[in-house]
Structure formats: C-alpha cells, structure tokens
Amino acid sequence: MSLYQSARYHFMKDVGASALLRLQKKRKRKRPGKPEPYLGPPLKCSGRLREIMTRHYYLSRFAPGAKPVAWVTSGAPVELLRVFDFYTVYPENHGALCGAQKRGPELCSEAEKRGYHPDLCSYARIDLGHAFSGKTPAGSLPRPQLLFCSNNICQTVLYWFKALSHYWKIPLVLFDTPYNFTDIRDHDVQYMASQLREMVPELERISGRTFSETRFREIITIARDSSALWGDVLATMKNRPAPMSIFDAFVHLAPIVSLRGLPVALEYYKILLDELQERVHQGIGAVTHEKKRLMWDNIAIWFKLRDWSLLFAERGFNFVAATYTNAWAETIHYLDEGSPFESMAKAYGLVILNNNLNHRLELMAQMISDYHVDGLVVHSDRSCKPYSVGQYDLKRLLSERLGINAVVIEADMTDSRAYSEEQAKTRLEAFFEALESTP
Amino acid sequence: MGVFPAQYPKEILWAMNVVPVEIWDPPLKSTAASAHLQSYICSVVQLGLELVLQGKADILDAFLFPHTCDSVQNMASVIFDYIGTRKPCYFFYHPKAPYGASARIFYRQQLSDLANSLASQFGPLDPKTLKERVDQGRYIARLLEELYQLRAQNRLELSNVAFYQLIRHGEYLFPDDWTPELEKHVKQQTKGPGNPRVPIILSGVLPNPVELLSLLDKLQVRAAHDDFLNGSRRLLVPGNDFKDPFEQLTESYFSMPPCSTKGSAVDRRRDYLFKLLEISGARGVIFNIVKFCEPEWFDIPNLQESLKEKGVPSLVLDTELHQGLSGQMATRVEAFIETLG
Numbered sequence: 001m002s003l004y005q006s007a008r009y010h011f012m013k014d015v016g017a018s019a020l021l022r023l024q025k026k027r028k029r030k031r032p033g034k035p036e037p038y039l040g041p042p043l044k045c046s047g048r049l050r051e052i053m054t055r056h057y058y059l060s061r062f063a064p065g066a067k068p069v070a071w072v073t074s075g076a077p078v079e080l081l082r083v084f085d086f087y088t089v090y091p092e093n094h095g096a097l098c099g100a101q102k103r104g105p106e107l108c109s110e111a112e113k114r115g116y117h118p119d120l121c122s123y124a125r126i127d128l129g130h131a132f133s134g135k136t137p138a139g140s141l142p143r144p145q146l147l148f149c150s151n152n153i154c155q156t157v158l159y160w161f162k163a164l165s166h167y168w169k170i171p172l173v174l175f176d177t178p179y180n181f182t183d184i185r186d187h188d189v190q191y192m193a194s195q196l197r198e199m200v201p202e203l204e205r206i207s208g209r210t211f212s213e214t215r216f217r218e219i220i221t222i223a224r225d226s227s228a229l230w231g232d233v234l235a236t237m238k239n240r241p242a243p244m245s246i247f248d249a250f251v252h253l254a255p256i257v258s259l260r261g262l263p264v265a266l267e268y269y270k271i272l273l274d275e276l277q278e279r280v281h282q283g284i285g286a287v288t289h290e291k292k293r294l295m296w297d298n299i300a301i302w303f304k305l306r307d308w309s310l311l312f313a314e315r316g317f318n319f320v321a322a323t324y325t326n327a328w329a330e331t332i333h334y335l336d337e338g339s340p341f342e343s344m345a346k347a348y349g350l351v352i353l354n355n356n357l358n359h360r361l362e363l364m365a366q367m368i369s370d371y372h373v374d375g376l377v378v379h380s381d382r383s384c385k386p387y388s389v390g391q392y393d394l395k396r397l398l399s400e401r402l403g404i405n406a407v408v409i410e411a412d413m414t415d416s417r418a419y420s421e422e423q424a425k426t427r428l429e430a431f432f433e434a435l436e437s438t439p
Numbered sequence: 440m441g442v443f444p445a446q447y448p449k450e451i452l453w454a455m456n457v458v459p460v461e462i463w464d465p466p467l468k469s470t471a472a473s474a475h476l477q478s479y480i481c482s483v484v485q486l487g488l489e490l491v492l493q494g495k496a497d498i499l500d501a502f503l504f505p506h507t508c509d510s511v512q513n514m515a516s517v518i519f520d521y522i523g524t525r526k527p528c529y530f531f532y533h534p535k536a537p538y539g540a541s542a543r544i545f546y547r548q549q550l551s552d553l554a555n556s557l558a559s560q561f562g563p564l565d566p567k568t569l570k571e572r573v574d575q576g577r578y579i580a581r582l583l584e585e586l587y588q589l590r591a592q593n594r595l596e597l598s599n600v601a602f603y604q605l606i607r608h609g610e611y612l613f614p615d616d617w618t619p620e621l622e623k624h625v626k627q628q629t630k631g632p633g634n635p636r637v638p639i640i641l642s643g644v645l646p647n648p649v650e651l652l653s654l655l656d657k658l659q660v661r662a663a664h665d666d667f668l669n670g671s672r673r674l675l676v677p678g679n680d681f682k683d684p685f686e687q688l689t690e691s692y693f694s695m696p697p698c699s700t701k702g703s704a705v706d707r708r709r710d711y712l713f714k715l716l717e718i719s720g721a722r723g724v725i726f727n728i729v730k731f732c733e734p735e736w737f738d739i740p741n742l743q744e745s746l747k748e749k750g751v752p753s754l755v756l757d758t759e760l761h762q763g764l765s766g767q768m769a770t771r772v773e774a775f776i777e778t779l780g
Contacts, residue, residue: 115740117757119479119731151535151702155509158535158702159737166705166741174537174702178545179512181504181519181530187548191534194541357513358520382479385733389484389513392475393521410477 001208005065012062017055024054038313040241040285043248045272052264053254057138063087068207070146073161074257075153076175077348079335080196082219082261084207088148089141090258094130095123099302099414101137108415110135116163121383122415124160131167143168146206150175152354154386171206173199177349181356184349192345217337220344223261224335229269230256231329236276237320238371241285242293243276246319247309248286250300256328291316292435293372297323297364297394298379298387299413315432321371323364327352330363357390361397368402375435376406382418405438407431441499443487443515444644445507445668445700447531448688450576451554452503453614454569455561460499461610463669464647464760465490475517481731482760483644484510491518499526501560506532507700508734527560529553533692535702547689566684573684575614576691580675582621587671591663591719593632595624599652599662606670607646637779638663640715642742643727644735645669650764651727651756651772658776663719666712668735672698699734708738709745716751722779724753725772729760752778 025047035041063069067087072078074092081088098107099122108122110129118125130136149161149172158174165172175195178188200211233252236243244252252272255265279285294312296319301308312319331350336343352360367373376398378391395406407427412418440452442459452459469485471492476485490496502524504515519528531553534542554564583606589595590602597605605624609617637660645667646652655662665671676694681687697703697711712724724746728735739755746753754775756768764772 115743117736117739120733120736124737155512155535155702156733156737159699159734162702162705163737163741172537172704174535176535176542176702178532178534179506179530181515181532185552187545187552191541191545191548194544195539198539198541356520357516361520380477382477385480385509386513388477389480389510390475390517390521392477393517397521 001067002065005062009059009062009066013059016062017058020058021051021054024050036310036313038288038310038316040243040279040288043244043252043272043275045252045268045275048268048271049252049254052259052268056258057141060087060089060142061140064142068146068209069142069144070148071144071161071164072148073150073153073157075348075351075353076148076150077196077344078148079216079219079223079261079344080199081148081203083211083216084203084209086146086207087142088258089144091127092123093254093258094136094138094141095126095414096300096302098126098130098137100305102303102416103135103137104303104414105417107133107135108417118415118417119382121154121156121160122412122418123383124156124163126414127160128163128167131164145170146203147172148175149173150177150348152177152348152351154353154384156385171202173202175199175348177354179354179356180350180359184346188349189342189345192349193341196341196344213340216340219261220335220337220340222263222266224332226256226260226265226269227329227332227335229266229273231333233269233273233276234321234325234329236273236280239280240293240372241283241287241290242318242320243279243284243286245286245309245313246296246322246325247300247305249322249325250305253325253328260328285318287313287316287318289316290318292374293318293320294375294377295319295321295364295368295371295373296377296379297391298381299324299384301379301409301411301419302414303416304411304419311428315436317375317432317435319377321367321373323352323360323367326363326367353386357394360390361394364394364398365402368398368404374404374438375431376404377431378406378408380408380410382410382412383415384413405431405434440501440503441490441496442503443505443507443511444483445505446533446673446692446695446698447503447505448550448553448692450572450684450688451550451557451564451569453575454564454572455557457500457557457561458611458613459503461669462487462490462496463610463645465495466761467493467495475522476514479731480510481729483729483732484514486760487511488514488518491522491524496524501527501529503529503531506530508732510731510733529556533701536697536704537702538693543689543693546692547685550685550688569684572614573687575618576675577687579609579614579618579621582618582625583674585625586621587664587674588718589625589628590661591638593636593638593661593663594629596627596629596633597624598656599646599660600649600656602662603646603652603670610669634659636661637776638719638721639776639779640664640666640712640719640721640724641670641727642666642712642724643668644729644732646727647760648758648763651725651758654764654769654772655776658773660776663721664715666696666708666715668698668700671715672696699738705738705741709742712742712746713749723751723775725775726753726755727758728755730757
C-alpha cells in the first residue's frame, strides 16, 4: 500500500467526504420535494442513509492503494474480509442503483456489445457493462484486487465473477455452499467451515495483513447485532399501520448488504429502529390510509420502485413483508463468536435461496400470518432463476392453503426492456379488484 | 433410475444393479411444464419436467438430481417439494471450482452419502462390486478416449449423426450392453484417414437439434471432437489405479475436463478447446448453445475472443431442443463452413 494513497484516502475520509456531503445537503435544500398525499411523512433517517451510502461510494474511489479492494456478492461472508480491512464494493447493490436510476438498459447494452447475451442476468450485464465502459451513476468504482463470491444466492454470480476474473486477471475466491435439497448436514457445515479456514492464507497474501481471530469475533458480533436490528426494523411492519413499507425497506437494506460487519451499519439501524418505533407509537403509517397489507416475493423491480410505491399507496395498499428484505435477517443469528467458522457456515449456508422450495413455502406462510398479509405480489424476475423457478407453484399453494389473493408479474429487476407496462397493468388491475372485493 | 443432467457417479448405480437413464432432451412437446416454469427457462429443464408431468417417467423406480445449475436445482425442488412423484428422489451436490483442499474430502463424503441413501431402496453396496464397476468405468473411459482419438484422426467411418448416437447410448444402456458396441466400433477403425471432411469442434450442452449434425454430414463436415457437456466434458481420465473405489471416483471427478457447470475458469476451458483443436486438426468451432443456458452463455464471449486471437473461426448458434434449424441458421452454418475452406 502506498503512503501517498493512504494519506489521500484518510484525508478524503476525514475531510473530503464530509465537504461533499455538506455541498449535497446544501443543494438538496434548494430543491424541496413535493409531498405525496397517499404516503405518510418520509422517514427522517433517509437523509442519513443517503449520506452513508454516498460516502461509501465516494470513498471507494480513493481506496485503491490505501486499502485492499474486493468486489463481493451479496450473500458472501464478508465478515472474513473485514478482518483484513478490505474495502468492499457490492456489484449487486450497484446494479440496483443503476436500475433505480433507470440506467439498466444502457449499461446492459455495453455488455451485450461484447457478446454477453441479453437473456443473461441484468445485474451481471450492468456490472460487466460498467467494467467495459466505466459508466456508472456512482461516479466511478474502484478496480478490485479480489473477487469474493458465494454461490449461496445463485450459481450465476460464479459465472459472472469468473468473467470478471478473466477480464481483469485477478483472483476469484469462492465460498461454495452445497444447496440444501433437504436439511443441511454436518459434513456440509464442515466443508463450508474448512473453506473459510483455507481462505485465510490467500486473504493474508492479497491484503498483506495478518488474520486476527479476536478481530474476527468482534466483527461477527457487529454483523450479528446489525442483522438482528434489521430484523427488528422489519418487524415494526407487523404493526397496523405499518410505519414503513417494503419499498422503503428495499432502500434501507443497503447498509446491511454493503456495510455488514462495520459499526456504521449497526449505528444506522439503531437510529432507524428508534424512528420507526416512534412512528408506531404515534400511529404514523407509511401509507396514509392502510387498507390492505401485501407481501412481495423476489428482488425489487428497481426502475418501478417510485411509480409502484405511489400506485399501491393511492389504493391504501401497503407492502409490509418481503422474502428479499427478510433474507438479511433470517439466518445471521446463527453467527456465534464462540465458533466463528462453523457458525458462519450455517448462517450463510442456510439463506433462503440456498434452501429448498419447501422451506420457502413454509417461511412465506409464516410471514403472511405474522405480518397479517392480505395479498401477495410475485415478481417473476427474468434475471433471477433461483428466485423465480418454482414461483408459479408457490403462488398456487399459498393461495390454496391460505386463501389469499396473489398475482405474478413478469419483469426484470433492472432491465426495463424485459418489462411490459401494459401486461403488468392488466394483471395488477385484476389483482386490485380481487383485493378490494375481499373483506 | 431417471437421472437429470449432468455430473454423477454412475458406477455407484451400476454397482447396485441400477440402470441410470439420463433425461437430457426427451422428444416431447412442452405443454404441461409451462404451468410450472416461466418461458425464460431452458428447454432441457422444460422437457425434463414435461416428461415427469406427462407420466412418461412412471416406469422409473427413482430420480437422481445432480446439482448442475440454478434451473435444474429448482426444478428438482419443484418436483420433490411441490408436485410430488411418488418416487424416491435423490440429490447429488458436487463441489464447484475453484476448488480448495476441502472440496476433495467433501466430494468423497458425498459419494458415500449417496451410496448410503440408495442402499435403503436398492440394498447395500458391495465394495467388491463397486470396485469392479469402477474398473469397468475406467475401461469404458479408455474405449471412449480411443473412439474420440480415431474420430480426431478421421479413422472412424461414422457420420456425425451415427457417432453421437453411439456416444449417447451410454445415457441409458447398462455398461455391459454398451461396452460391446464401443469395442465393435474401435475394431472397425480404418488403417488410414477416411474420406476428407472438414474437421470442426462442437461445443455446448448436447448435440441437439440433430438437424445440425445432419447438415454437417451433408456439408462433408466432420465433428472431429467435442466439448459437449454430455460428451467429452464427462470423459473420465483413466489415470492411476486406486485401491479404494471411492478414491478412484473422487480422482475422476477432479481430473475431468473443465466445464461451465462446475465453475471451471475460462482459461481452463480455453486451454481445453485449444487442446482439442490441436489433437484433431479442427479448423473451427461451432458453439451450439441451448437458449437460456446461463453457465454456457457466460463463457461464450471470452471463449470466442480467445479463439479469434488464435485465428480460429467460431460460430455461435442459439438453439432450442427439437426445434430443428431455421433456414437462416442453416445458411449461417453453411456460410461458416465455406469460410473454413
């Protein structure tokens, strides 16, 4: 690591980033947003979230040379990288950002020009498109020294990171998580724990830093506590009216995905939870007149987030639960600083997408009951096979078992070219009608 | 036992007197599967599920689902957890590359776990029989290696269609029945090269649509080797003789040619293609890729680029199983072959 780059990074961290945020705040003040009549008051924490994420992306530009840089998949056990002080960037989070800013098709096209098929995952195409063209709404992303991947969310991330590894000629470290066709077995846990132990020398070599088990335990504790707080944040939506919506949660998810294991995530969720509890206390809902409560299945349709938030709110429908946002609260409680490797193997090997569909069915049935859900919106995401294959049956079984209304929307998380507004509208209108006619 | 694609230790099934019948591309029209699967799921998975839904797999005693990709993984769960088959279902997860030291221990354990689960339905596994079957697997591997070599040297008088029929018989024949067929063709090798035909390499999941092979035959083109998932990528490397058959099977898994579904690095796949080009003298590569097959499609741009750098022409076809070759696609193949001279 160079002294100059290290000094520059610390200067930006202590001075530059703060100046940028002050400037942004000033600009923001000049352009106050118009209040939406069907939505409750916006969360005060949103400003703090924006600051944290802007700072994270901004500082990442100065990380190379000052800190080891890794690109990480959303389900990877990042706590291990934190021990070596890696600056971590999440291409999936960046993909969501591009999607929300409606830049998906543009960046996907950059990958398609290089021969990547338009049927491939759009997060991957966005990320490869960024790697090839440098285009990003985040200004710029640092080039990594390491790609850290876990196939506990899909095999696609492995194919995608393989392509990056080939393009940049940098190492790819895989955390291979056997899929739980039935229950997780002891030797699955042993295999995963052994892999984590085997990674240590490789991470020491790449980062030039030494592994500290004490530090590892501390980070695990922070990650587990942050995740527990995130679970508490989501649980506030069990209240009527729910103080936030899943559309809010999709956004406030960013720290638990991208900054897990860092104190900033823990601090942020404490503030968010306090605010939500206060809203519950005061009876403030995310939707002005909450009539029906809905559940979302799959990744968000990022480019429709704002539109759909209003579309549902104006009918008094609020999304109060989602399998996607729940994923970062569901299993991290397994983390145990007393047996860091084994517990990490369990926490990451048991995530929703690495579990069989029967587990998903039971989980959703439980959430529908816990969150008093009246209807289910299933996003059949063209990009995400492990989340989408099985959804038709899932919808049928939940409707039959629990008698709830459900609708499947064919779309994509970021590539709006794979989305038909007309088709979605027709399906949603029928769904709204059915919901409104149900007591 | 019905076995879905792609990697599994067939010797364990043979040793239990079980015939693995691989389900790659049943010749069906997909109708019932669309109620369970989205249109963006590949036809290997669509047709596999269709076979089950139409009751055409009812004669089977059980199913085995290896962990090949996200779609096969979830189809297995749809069948097991949601639809139900009234047949025992077995699952086989194999480690993905890049492999650490623990991958070998895990794979060895997976083999014994599979054997133990099968034992409750098919009786205990006799270690002596397993050793015999593993040796038989190695013998078959040698025969296949020889056949592929003969094919590369143009000393096998078989059309492309006939060659892949022979290879694909191994997807459902018991080894005792397949071996004589392979031996017969090895014996029928010609002393010198046969009629000159343009040598090429085929890559992809499997040689379907068969019309591609027929067209190549018509154009006097010889598939001199392949990088098919159901072809050379599953060729065992006979290698060292291990006393413990489980160790032998473990060694086989980790020495097999690289494969997208095992997470093999692009460089390894590229080097493997280069090796095939060298041993066969092939002049070009046709990638015949099943639509929506993510593991394959992700590797294509880098493989094509590597071939281009080496001066090897390549063609990518985006095909559906049993959908034949459109006029446009056939014209592209013809034009590609013309450029090879």
